[in-house]
Amino acid sequence: MARKFFVGGNFKMNGTVSSIKEIVNNLNNASLDPEVEVVVSPPSIYLHLVRDNLTKNIEVAAQNVFYKGNGAYTGEISVEQLKDSNINWAILGHSERRTILQESDETVSLKTKYATENGVGVIWCCGESLEEREAGKTIEVVSKQLESLKSHISDWSKIVIAYEPIWAIGTGKVATTEQAQEVHKAIRDWLKNVSDKVAEETRILYGGSVNEKNCGELGKQPDIDGFLVGGASLKPAFVDIINCKK
Ligand code: 3PY
Numbered sequence: 001m002a003r004k005f006f007v008g009g010n011f012k013m014n015g016t017v018s019s020i021k022e023i024v025n026n027l028n029n030a031s032l033d034p035e036v037e038v039v040v041s042p043p044s045i046y047l048h049l050v051r052d053n054l055t056k057n058i059e060v061a062a063q064n065v066f067y068k069g070n071g072a073y074t075g076e077i078s079v080e081q082l083k084d085s086n087i088n089w090a091i092l093g094h095s096e097r098r099t100i101l102q103e104s105d106e107t108v109s110l111k112t113k114y115a116t117e118n119g120v121g122v123i124w125c126c127g128e129s130l131e132e133r134e135a136g137k138t139i140e141v142v143s144k145q146l147e148s149l150k151s152h153i154s155d156w157s158k159i160v161i162a163y164e165p166i167w168a169i170g171t172g173k174v175a176t177t178e179q180a181q182e183v184h185k186a187i188r189d190w191l192k193n194v195s196d197k198v199a200e201e202t203r204i205l206y207g208g209s210v211n212e213k214n215c216g217e218l219g220k221q222p223d224i225d226g227f228l229v230g231g232a233s234l235k236p237a238f239v240d241i242i243n244c245k246k
Contacts, residue, residue: 005033005219006160006203006226007242008061008123009040009233010091020046023234024053030239032057033246036226039089039123040233044077051086061089061123064097067110079118090115091228093125093145095166105148112149116158123160123228124149125207126187130167138165139186146190156194160203162228163187168208170230177217180206184223212240219244 015023020042032038041061042050051060066076082090092115093108112122126145128138142163153159163183165175175183184204191199206218207228218224229241 003201003203003225004037005035005245006037006039006205008091008160008162008205008207008226008228009038009238010063010094010207010228010230011040011042011046011234012063012096012230013043014234015042015046017046017049019234020049021053023238024050026236026239027058028053028055030242032239033243035245036242038242041089041091041123047082047087048085059089059121060087061091061121062087063091063094065090065092065111065115065120067107067114069114079115079120082120083118088119089121089123091123091125091162095125095127095164095169099166105145108145109148109152112159113152116153116155119158121158121160123162123205125162125164125228127164127166127169127208133165133167138183142183142187143190146187150194156191156198156202160205160226161187162205162207164207164228170209172209174209174214174218175206177221180218181221181223184221188223210241212237212244215241215244 039059039061041063066073070078070080092111097103115122126142128141132141168175187204188199203225205226205228206224210227210229211232
């Protein structure tokens with residue numbers, strides 16, 4: 001089965017009612033490649049605004065979700081609430097949450113398990129720090145993150161993996177196409193530990209300073225099945241990234 005190209009827009013903690021309406025209008029009026037699956041992820045306060053106004057061809061993702069159902073968990077958001085609001089995706093394990101919010105591999109895996117078992121797709125992020133890359137530990141670090149995930153989940157069909165080297169996030173530094181392809185291939189090889197089918201079918205996105213200029217080359221790599229876009233998803237150029245295969 002051919003893997004459908006996937007482009008996610010991670011707005012992070014950015015935007016206002018008016019700037020987000022502008023992004024939504026821009027996407028609604030754009031001619032988007034129908035062969036590409038697009039998901040945008042605004043901050044939780046704007047999830048409804050986006051879902052209510054955005055074309056239904058584009059799905060919406062939360063930037064976090066809790067690993068338990070509704071209850072006494074102040075400040076958290078539940079899978080049930082997402083589904084009730086027609087939000088069918090969540091980004092989990094982004095390095096900003098792993099480092100700044102100190103989410104462990106275990107926490108990310110538990111969240112991913114709860115979300116996927118209850119009908120919410122997950123853009124599951126992994127990646128190494130600059131120090132780890134320089135120590136030659138990239139594959140080891142990513143494999144450890146994957147290992148934790150594998151020990152908690154059995155259904156991989158609702159997971160899209162985003163490889164995001166931490167040193168390329170918000171720094172303007174992009175992994176070279178060779179560096180990105182090498183890790184994507186290693187992730188696909190690792191997925192054979194789950195099954196050949198999962199290795200063949202799981203989309204692996206590249207994230208980290210993707211923009212309209214570098215997306216073309218990255219998108220041609222055999223194991224790069226799309227992007228998780230940060231800052232550029234807030235700009236009109238996001239449309240060019242979605243259409244990079246056109
Ligand atoms: C970035 O491109 O900076 C990202 O973190 C995308 O998630």
